[in-house]
Amino acid sequence: MPTSIPLQPSTPPRPASLPSAGVPQRRERVLVAMSGGVDSSVAAALLVEAGHEVVGVTMKTFCYDENQGPTRTCCGLDGILDAKQVAERLGIAHYVFDVEEEFTRDVIDDFVAEYAQGRTPNPCVRCNSTTKIRDLMMRGRALGCDAIATGHYVRIEHPPEGPPRLHRGADAEKDQAYFLWGLPRELLPQLRFPLGALTKSQVRDLARERGLVTAEKPESQEICFVPTGDYRGFLAKRLAPRHPALEPGPIVTLDGERVGEHRGYAGFTVGQRRGLGGGFSERLFVVEVRPETREVVVGPREALDAAGMVVEEVHWLGDLPGDPGSPEGVAVGVQIRHRAGSVPGRLFLDHERPRPTEAPGESEAPGESGAPGASGASAMDSNGPPSRVRIRFDTPQPAVTPGQSAVFFQKDQVLGGGRISAAGC
Amino acid sequence: MPSTTADRIYLDHAASTSVRPEVMEAMVRTLAETPGNPSSPHREGRAARRVLEGARARVAAALGVDPSHVIFTRGGTESDNLAILGRARAEPRGAVVISALEHSAVREPALRLQAEGRPLVVLPFHPSGAPDLEALMAATEASPPPALLSVQAVNSETGLVLDVDAVLEQAATRGIPVHMDAVQALGRLPLSGTPALLTLSAHKVGGPRGFGVLVRDPAVALMPLQLGGSQERGLRPGTEDVAGAVGGALAVELAVAEQATETPRLEALRSWLEAALVEEVPELRVHGREGRRAPHILSVGLPGVPRDLLPGALDLEGVAASAGSACRSGASEPSPVLVALYGGEAAGVAPVRFSLGRTTTRSEVEAALPRILQVLQRVRTGFTPPHGPPTPA
Numbered sequence: 106m107p108t109s110i111p112l113q114p115s116t117p118p119r120p121a122s123l124p125s126a127g128v129p130q131r132r133e134r135v136l137v138a139m140s141g142g143v144d145s146s147v148a149a150a151l152l153v154e155a156g157h158e159v160v161g162v163t164m165k166t167f168c169y170d171e172n173q174g175p176t177r178t179c180c181g182l183d184g185i186l187d188a189k190q191v192a193e194r195l196g197i198a199h200y201v202f203d204v205e206e207e208f209t210r211d212v213i214d215d216f217v218a219e220y221a222q223g224r225t226p227n228p229c230v231r232c233n234s235t236t237k238i239r240d241l242m243m244r245g246r247a248l249g250c251d252a253i254a255t256g257h258y259v260r261i262e263h264p265p266e267g268p269p270r271l272h273r274g275a276d277a278e279k280d281q282a283y284f285l286w287g288l289p290r291e292l293l294p295q296l297r298f299p300l301g302a303l304t305k306s307q308v309r310d311l312a313r314e315r316g317l318v319t320a321e322k323p324e325s326q327e328i329c330f331v332p333t334g335d336y337r338g339f340l341a342k343r344l345a346p347r348h349p350a351l352e353p354g355p356i357v358t359l360d361g362e363r364v365g366e367h368r369g370y371a372g373f374t375v376g377q378r379r380g381l382g383g384g385f386s387e388r389l390f391v392v393e394v395r396p397e398t399r400e401v402v403v404g405p406r407e408a409l410d411a412a413g414m415v416v417e418e419v420h421w422l423g424d425l426p427g428d429p430g431s432p433e434g435v436a437v438g439v440q441i442r443h444r445a446g447s448v449p450g451r452l453f454l455d456h457e458r459p460r461p462t463e464a465p466g467e468s469e470a471p472g473e474s475g476a477p478g479a480s481g482a483s484a485m486d487s488n489g490p491p492s493r494v495r496i497r498f499d500t501p502q503p504a505v506t507p508g509q510s511a512v513f514f515q516k517d518q519v520l521g522g523g524r525i526s527a528a529g530c
Numbered sequence: 531m532p533s534t535t536a537d538r539i540y541l542d543h544a545a546s547t548s549v550r551p552e553v554m555e556a557m558v559r560t561l562a563e564t565p566g567n568p569s570s571p572h573r574e575g576r577a578a579r580r581v582l583e584g585a586r587a588r589v590a591a592a593l594g595v596d597p598s599h600v601i602f603t604r605g606g607t608e609s610d611n612l613a614i615l616g617r618a619r620a621e622p623r624g625a626v627v628i629s630a631l632e633h634s635a636v637r638e639p640a641l642r643l644q645a646e647g648r649p650l651v652v653l654p655f656h657p658s659g660a661p662d663l664e665a666l667m668a669a670t671e672a673s674p675p676p677a678l679l680s681v682q683a684v685n686s687e688t689g690l691v692l693d694v695d696a697v698l699e700q701a702a703t704r705g706i707p708v709h710m711d712a713v714q715a716l717g718r719l720p721l722s723g724t725p726a727l728l729t730l731s732a733h734k735v736g737g738p739r740g741f742g743v744l745v746r747d748p749a750v751a752l753m754p755l756q757l758g759g760s761q762e763r764g765l766r767p768g769t770e771d772v773a774g775a776v777g778g779a780l781a782v783e784l785a786v787a788e789q790a791t792e793t794p795r796l797e798a799l800r801s802w803l804e805a806a807l808v809e810e811v812p813e814l815r816v817h818g819r820e821g822r823r824a825p826h827i828l829s830v831g832l833p834g835v836p837r838d839l840l841p842g843a844l845d846l847e848g849v850a851a852s853a854g855s856a857c858r859s860g861a862s863e864p865s866p867v868l869v870a871l872y873g874g875e876a877a878g879v880a881p882v883r884f885s886l887g888r889t890t891t892r893s894e895v896e897a898a899l900p901r902i903l904q905v906l907q908r909v910r911t912g913f914t915p916p917h918g919p920p921t922p923a
Contacts, residue, residue, distance in 0.1 A: 134846070160846060200842040244836065247909040248843050 134158040136245035137254045141184025144256030146191040146319040147308045151299040152254055153195050161192040161199035166208040167330045190318050204240050211235035217343045221350045223394035224508025225374040228328055234287025242292055252295045257281045260301030269293040271422050273517040276304040283443050286512045286522025290422050340371050354399030370394050373401050376409055376504025410501035411528035415455055416511045419523035421490045426515055429454045429491055438514035439496055447514045449499040454491050539898045542850045543887025544827055550736035557777035568770050582772050585779035592786040601744040601762045602775055606713045606731030609744040610635035612755055613709040613727040618643050619753035621677035625649035627669045628680045630870035636680050636711055657871050659821035660693045666700050675704045683715035687867045688818035689827025698723045707750045717785030718824045726750040737781025741774040796886050797825035799895050804828050806899050811906050826886045831879035835909050840882040843909055847901045851884050
């Protein structure tokens, strides 16, 4: 099996005197993931201009026949053709690799399972944590590559001492650190992010100057395997017939009063207003999805606020600047959605298993986790950093959404991240 | 295409190979000296017609067939399509039967016919190259009899020689026309048997790309796929490519003439490379070795790595090879041919096909060996060897 090939950690860390723009000086054979979008096109161009032997690769992640929708965005078949054209222009080799099996297993199946459990997944995070980087690295090694590059807007910093660190990209609008907390830590020395110090408009200018066909390509907005944005239709094709996630169910208030009916809880995300129907005396938001009763719980804006949350499947890219087991926890920045920036909070070890139906604001209560898919892992990996943590926000945050990523920062350095399993503290 | 330059070793001759210098010369001369349209009645037209028919006569002589049986097409794929679709349209009754090892140029039109409602029988073949006799009997004894039975002479992905004689013999008992795709057999093996329809392609043997032949027994009715002229007996309308015909005919002639010396030469090179690879990488599977193989193809499979890795990895080390048939390089699903021969385990094997040609030399194959081994070892262990000092681009 492809995945059985061990990932060999790394060339030794490079000396600190090298520039940290992600483009080192030594000539390397670098594999660039080219989606056919403008970002990865420019990333490849910059590496070529830095004198590296660049190998372009497009990962075919999904069976495009299945999608009758438009393929203009980066992951479609057009993307492969655009990537080939750019590679041609840059005079570099380009190959298409099929990772459909891995992508389906690691990203799509998870996406479907999460929605089925009433959570809201981040498939792009899954993709970056699994398919994109891990599979690229494995193939890169087979191709004799020293490093892997992508067009993400993040930076790798090389401190004078210690391992490389992942930082936010310089363009605050485009920063993609939120999607990359799942990167395998031991691979950081081999990752190159040539766009980390650039802004999007600079990248477009660079693409135009170089006459790259992708220069004016629009941003991809939707999830690549659901280009139409019709998640419900996508789920319906993959879930069993009459799966409860797509069956009608009650809309209830926090007091349990039934105020309407929905067409399936898979369509709902915490914080959402659309799809609830009208006629309420106040503006109502989804505050919780309860898959076991098919209830979508609604409440006023204030009910969205959570003092904290439990985060599971935590993955660390840096060292915590303190002891999460101490009574005061560790001060970190916390980002709970894309483009939201981080807010101050405190990170603690999670000694208790949360109840999935815990109401926001309720204090922690012991009990068995009934959350389907909850890892059930102990808070500490044997002597390792915690795999499950609790966050207390300095000020309560709205719409803490189970299934979404929570990423922990120290200034703009990514310390780690995980999946939000429950709001509350 | 220079076959091999200082840092490149071209081992993909079964995909395409360099045009022979004498072919190129003949074509350039024809382009310069033959301005007319062969269908025109004037002197220039008649001159072009003469050149075209001369080419046809030479192909016919090389193959030992009547010139009136030689239809020029624009390539092997077109010949295959004309045979399969053209035959099915001319004979609306009976199934279409193809071997399970066919090139996509046969398989895809057959599948299209099936999608349109035509019965399709896919005939299994053993790794020895022998047809599944029971299936062959059942297919040929069906009523109404099949409209066509198509079988490759040499499998393009593995080099396996199919037992065409067994198929021809059985088909003859019911008068079923046989189509034989002999694209990979030309110049590598003596062409045996007398199928009703025979596909050849010039560019596999040093002719131009875009020139094919369909040898056709006129007793077998075909419908043309293009309409709009009476060229090529109405079976391939369109102004003829006279220079292509001249170059293609010369390439076919030379390939047939040189076959007896080329076959043992290529066989020796192939065997040397195969033995050296298997010695160093014992888990390597050699496809087609259970039967007779064409001398120029070495198809191997490395278990346990992604199917699409090897051609790219070899390319980066200066060796051109393919994952199988060039026409499906980059395709994601396992090769239907390998699955048909070796079952489900073929899916877990990364295939690579090395193919030798007229210009391949012993020293070239020897130079390729360490590069191939480096890639196989690296892919197999997932280990990246350190690179040498930076080299000037």
